[in-house]
Amino acid sequence: MSRTLEQRLSGRVALVTGSGSGIGRAISIRFASEGAALVINDVDEKTALETRQMIEKLGKKAIVVKADISKSAEVEAMAKEAYEKFGRVDVLVNNAGVSGIPYKLIDLPEKEWDEVMAVNLRGTWLVSKVICKRMLKQEPLKISTLLGKVINISSIAGKTGEQTVGCYSATKAGIIAVTQAMARELGPKITVNAICPGFILTNIYLNKEEVVMAGARIFENIHTVGEIPLKRIGQPEDVANVAAFLASTDSDYMTGQAINICGGIAFH
Numbered sequence: 165m166s167r168t169l170e171q172r173l174s175g176r177v178a179l180v181t182g183s184g185s186g187i188g189r190a191i192s193i194r195f196a197s198e199g200a201a202l203v204i205n206d207v208d209e210k211t212a213l214e215t216r217q218m219i220e221k222l223g224k225k226a227i228v229v230k231a232d233i234s235k236s237a238e239v240e241a242m243a244k245e246a247y248e249k250f251g252r253v254d255v256l257v258n259n260a261g262v263s264g265i266p267y268k269l270i271d272l273p274e275k276e277w278d279e280v281m282a283v284n285l286r287g288t289w290l291v292s293k294v295i296c297k298r299m300l301k302q303e304p305l306k307i308s309t310l311l312g313k314v315i316n317i318s319s320i321a322g323k324t325g326e327q328t329v330g331c332y333s334a335t336k337a338g339i340i341a342v343t344q345a346m347a348r349e350l351g352p353k354i355t356v357n358a359i360c361p362g363f364i365l366t367n368i369y370l371n372k373e374e375v376v377m378a379g380a381r382i383f384e385n386i387h388t389v390g391e392i393p394l395k396r397i398g399q400p401e402d403v404a405n406v407a408a409f410l411a412s413t414d415s416d417y418m419t420g421q422a423i424n425i426c427g428g429i430a431f432h
């Protein structure tokens with residue numbers, strides 16, 4: 165069903181990490197549809213350029229900055245480029261993430277733990293640290309007293325501690341803690357909220373052979389849709405709808421929250 169979107173994000177600049185695919189791409193397109201200019205980040209420049217093309221087709225501005233969010237020099241360079249190009253970042257979405265290879269925690273190799281931690285938790289913190297320092301120095305837009313907004317993509321796995329993705333779950337629980345701590349530290353100038361998606365159809369389960377199998381198992385474990393009260397797997401756009409709300413002034417009195425978008429499969 166097509167509908168005309170409000171222009172709640174006109175005049176805003178948004179930086180979305182990992183926006184070459186899946187949820188990040190859907191969020192970027194939704195933000196552009198609501199009027200924002202975009203900084204598209206990904207480790208994969210090719211997919212990021214595809215997202216840029218989609219945004220340009222909407223008549224909106226976007227730049228691509230290739231960076232690995234777990235590496236501080238690359239994150240600094242990304243922030244520099246974004247501020248040189250647009251002069252500000254109003255909305256930061258920490259979306260980039262990896263699922264890791266499924267293991268029981270007692271079998272998980274240290275290297276695998278370190279890699280998933282580095283991208284999901286360290287990456288979210290690093291990008292927030294580097295961008296929020298700059299956000300705090302920028303002038304507020306006329307539309308709000310806030311200097312910026314941060315949206316962290318966590319997961320319902322961060323609230324439940326799922327088996328065989330224990331490390332991933334720990335990173336996502338960590339992201340909720342980072343969200344709450346930063347919300348306290350940065351209020352009243354910047355809001356920081358998290359979104360906890362449930363099962364969303366993206367490439368995250370499809371990139372590696374092992375992950376394909378894990379994804380299939382995860383979907384089997386929940387009998388695909390049977391245990392989801394709303395009886396369907398989520399689409400990236402379901403997450404983008406809520407991200408757009410969190411990016412807009414409609415959510416100006418919300419901070420430190422972790423909102424589930426999961427068709428009702430989790431209630432905590």
Ligand code: NAP
Nearest residue numbers: 182185186187207208232233260261319361364366367368
């Ligand atoms: P996705 O389609 O794989 O998108 C993730 C993107 O992040 C990919 O383009 C990936 O690039 C990029 N990326 C990975 N490591 C990066 C790094 N170090 N620096 C910059 N970019 C990096 O998966 P998705 O499902 O949309 O995931 C987006 C977020 O939602 C993740 O944080 C994920 O944990 C979270 N989430 C997803 C689900 C779900 O069911 N899909 C549920 C809960 C939470 P490559 O493809 O080249 O690695």
